[in-house]
Amino acid sequence: MSTGTVERTGTFLNRRKKKARGEGDLAESGGFVWTTTAWVATLIFFAPVAWMVLTSFHTEADAATNPPTLFAGLTFENYSALFDRGVTPFLINSATASIVSTLLVLALAIPAAYALSIKPVEKWTDVMFFFLSTKFLPAIAALLPIYLLVKRIGGLDNIWVLVILYTAMNLPIAVWMLQSFLAEVPKEIMEAAEVDGAGTLRVIWSVIVPIITPGIAATSLICFIFSWNEFLLAVNLTATAASTSPVFLVGFITSEGLFLAKLCAAATLVSLPVLIAGFAAQDKLVRGLSLGAVK
Amino acid sequence: MSTVAEAQEENAAPPVRRPTGTSARSRWVRRAPLLPALVFTIVITQVPFLVTLVISSLHWSALTPGDKSFLGLGNYNEFVGLDNYATVFTDNRLRSAVLNTVTLTVGTVLISLLLGLGLAILLDRRFPGRGLARTLLIAPFLVMPVASALLWKHALYNPTYGLLNGTLNGIWKLFGADHGPTVDFVSSYPMPSVIAALVWQWTPFMMLILLAGLQAQPTDILEAARVDGASSTKIFRYITLPHLRQYIELSTLLGAIYIVQHFDAVFSITQGGPGSATTNLPYEIYLTTFRKFEYGEAAAAGVVTVIGTIVVATFALRVVSSLFREEQAR
Numbered sequence: 001m002s003t004g005t006v007e008r009t010g011t012f013l014n015r016r017k018k019k020a021r022g023e024g025d026l027a028e029s030g031g032f033v034w035t036t037t038a039w040v041a042t043l044i045f046f047a048p049v050a051w052m053v054l055t056s057f058h059t060e061a062d063a064a065t066n067p068p069t070l071f072a073g074l075t076f077e078n079y080s081a082l083f084d085r086g087v088t089p090f091l092i093n094s095a096t097a098s099i100v101s102t103l104l105v106l107a108l109a110i111p112a113a114y115a116l117s118i119k120p121v122e123k124w125t126d127v128m129f130f131f132l133s134t135k136f137l138p139a140i141a142a143l144l145p146i147y148l149l150v151k152r153i154g155g156l157d158n159i160w161v162l163v164i165l166y167t168a169m170n171l172p173i174a175v176w177m178l179q180s181f182l183a184e185v186p187k188e189i190m191e192a193a194e195v196d197g198a199g200t201l202r203v204i205w206s207v208i209v210p211i212i213t214p215g216i217a218a219t220s221l222i223c224f225i226f227s228w229n230e231f232l233l234a235v236n237l238t239a240t241a242a243s244t245s246p247v248f249l250v251g252f253i254t255s256e257g258l259f260l261a262k263l264c265a266a267a268t269l270v271s272l273p274v275l276i277a278g279f280a281a282q283d284k285l286v287r288g289l290s291l292g293a294v295k
Numbered sequence: 296m297s298t299v300a301e302a303q304e305e306n307a308a309p310p311v312r313r314p315t316g317t318s319a320r321s322r323w324v325r326r327a328p329l330l331p332a333l334v335f336t337i338v339i340t341q342v343p344f345l346v347t348l349v350i351s352s353l354h355w356s357a358l359t360p361g362d363k364s365f366l367g368l369g370n371y372n373e374f375v376g377l378d379n380y381a382t383v384f385t386d387n388r389l390r391s392a393v394l395n396t397v398t399l400t401v402g403t404v405l406i407s408l409l410l411g412l413g414l415a416i417l418l419d420r421r422f423p424g425r426g427l428a429r430t431l432l433i434a435p436f437l438v439m440p441v442a443s444a445l446l447w448k449h450a451l452y453n454p455t456y457g458l459l460n461g462t463l464n465g466i467w468k469l470f471g472a473d474h475g476p477t478v479d480f481v482s483s484y485p486m487p488s489v490i491a492a493l494v495w496q497w498t499p500f501m502m503l504i505l506l507a508g509l510q511a512q513p514t515d516i517l518e519a520a521r522v523d524g525a526s527s528t529k530i531f532r533y534i535t536l537p538h539l540r541q542y543i544e545l546s547t548l549l550g551a552i553y554i555v556q557h558f559d560a561v562f563s564i565t566q567g568g569p570g571s572a573t574t575n576l577p578y579e580i581y582l583t584t585f586r587k588f589e590y591g592e593a594a595a596a597g598v599v600t601v602i603g604t605i606v607v608a609t610f611a612l613r614v615v616s617s618l619f620r621e622e623q624a625r
Binding site: 034035037038039041042043045046047048049051052055063064065066067068108109111112114115116119120121122125127129130131132133134135136137138139140141142143144145146147148149151152164165167168171172175200204225228229231232235236245246249250253258260263264266267268270271274275278279282285286289290291293294295 | 322324325326327328329331332333335336339340341342343344346347350367368369413414417418420422423424425428429430431432433434435436437438439440441442443445446447449450451453455456458460461462464465468495498499500503504506507508511542545546549552555556558559562563576577580581584585590593594597598600601604605607608612616
């Protein structure tokens with residue numbers, strides 16, 4: 001096993017990761033007991049999710065039995081009930097708020113990360129820490145003035161207010177992540193482009209962006225997840241027209257009373273986009289969750 | 296403005312990663328890409344907080360508005376200085392909210408860190424289906440927090456047909472009993488119920504970061520230790536744990552910062568109750584703002600929360616900046 005080969009062929013993005021490990025040297029420790037333990041632990045953690053999905057396909061009568069039934073007939077009626085109850089506008093609002101704010105975040109964060117890494121401005125670490133420190137400001141502490149202002153300008157129940165707030169919420173994370181990706185772009189490439197006469201914007205757009213595409217994808221994913229799941233701002237700043245999926249979920253339970261199967265269907269449906277995105281890009285999650293500090 | 300001239304000017308600087316611009320113009324060229332993000336962040340996050348700071352010094356109840364206008368946003372009664380802070384620190388509800396926030400945060404972070412470490416160690420080994428196991432394990436973190444809170448409250452904790460009681464019942468029946476015990480988890484054990492739901496949600500987060508840490512261990516040192524005859528326990532104690540330290544610190548502090556601010560589970564599972572047994576600071580502030588309409592008090596409580604978070608965050612910044620320096624040094 002040659003670590004050297006891996007180091008040489010590995011891209012600059014995962015220099016730190018010793019891929020060679022885990023491929024060979026731990027083979028002897030995959031004992032039956034540990035494998036079983038790992039799987040049992042995994043299944044215990046996954047059980048509530050599995051239960052949610054399974055119950056969502058049961059009828060209300062089958063869902064509310066004690067002891068629980070695993071093998072009842074499956075039905076889509078809970079999902080069609082959700083769409084009859086008008087979940088679609090909420091999903092569209094969530095998608096609008098998440099996707100548009102993610103695009104805005106990228107538009108603001110890519111140039112900022114460029115200024116903080118490729119040709120750093122003076123005191124650039126201070127600026128980085130300023131961005132990070134805004135994540136330590138609990139949203140609840142800034143909510144009151146935002147609420148009063150939004151109410152004053154007649155912006156309550158307007159999806160674009162959420163778009164702007166989600167952009168601010170995710171921008172610091174994105175700056176940190178993108179900075180960590182940009183710091184790994186070889187300087188020679190940019191210098192070559194500049195020698196060839198490319199301006200700053202041109203260099204960012206045609207040279208840097210293509211190289212850090214994986215980083216941009218990871219950043220978008222994290223921003224999307226946080227916006228899609230956000231509840232505090234959504235529940236306080238929207239009423240009906242601009243409400244997002246989590247607000248639908250809470251309102252649905254309150255107005256419908258407790259119908260377990262429908263609750264599970266609703267919970268599954270609103271979690272689905274993030275589950276799919278997260279499963280598809282799980283290798284990128286770690287770096288995003290740790291603001292790029294862990295590769 | 297000629298881009299070629301600009302490029303040459305930039306190019307004249309030596310390729311060192313330090314600000315070397317000499318003229319004011321080149322410094323502004325350098326700053327320009329940063330400014331939109333910086334200005335936006337300051338306007339949306341810092342300005343509202345400053346306003347909160349001002350509101351915290353006012354006697355302002357939206358139910359009985361006074362005659363003094365606050366920037367045209369509403370009418371307050373009078374300027375009261377630090378009175379709201381005195382209320383915050385003497386009010387029983389708020390004091391218990393502070394305690395609950397600490398319990399919730401420390402409990403959730405510690406338990407999910409330990410479970411996450413255990414899972415990370417298990418998943419660091421190669422075994423059949425490891426990739427699938429990892430995928431299944433991160434699901435709790437991806438489920439929408441409000442959805443997972445409602446799922447726990449209704450599908451798992453429900454005394455009559457929740458999964459937990461249902462399973463207890465099923466086990467009891469296996470042994471010939473008529474029915475199992477019925478535990479009303481949320482009413483009887485409100486705080487553990489909220490913590491359990493949050494632990495379930497945050498363990499995958501801890502696991503992911505710690506697993507990344509485990510997999511970034513230098514292979515040669517591990518191999519050398521093994522060749523020298525070190526036992527697995529010793530390798531873990533003397534090589535793996537010290538190596539993991541910064542990952543443990545990072546995941547603890549990031550987790551703590553998010554959980555201090557946590558709102559969704561308290562809102563959905565217990566509504567802060569019974570009484571105020573599970574009311575944490577964010578939920579208490581929410582109630583003070585949108586149920587009691589005591590804007591001044593809510594603002595003061597918000598400022599206190601920020602100060603508390605900054606205390607935690609100071610440690611966090613130290614950890615992150617040590618990782619960051621290491622990054623720059625390489």
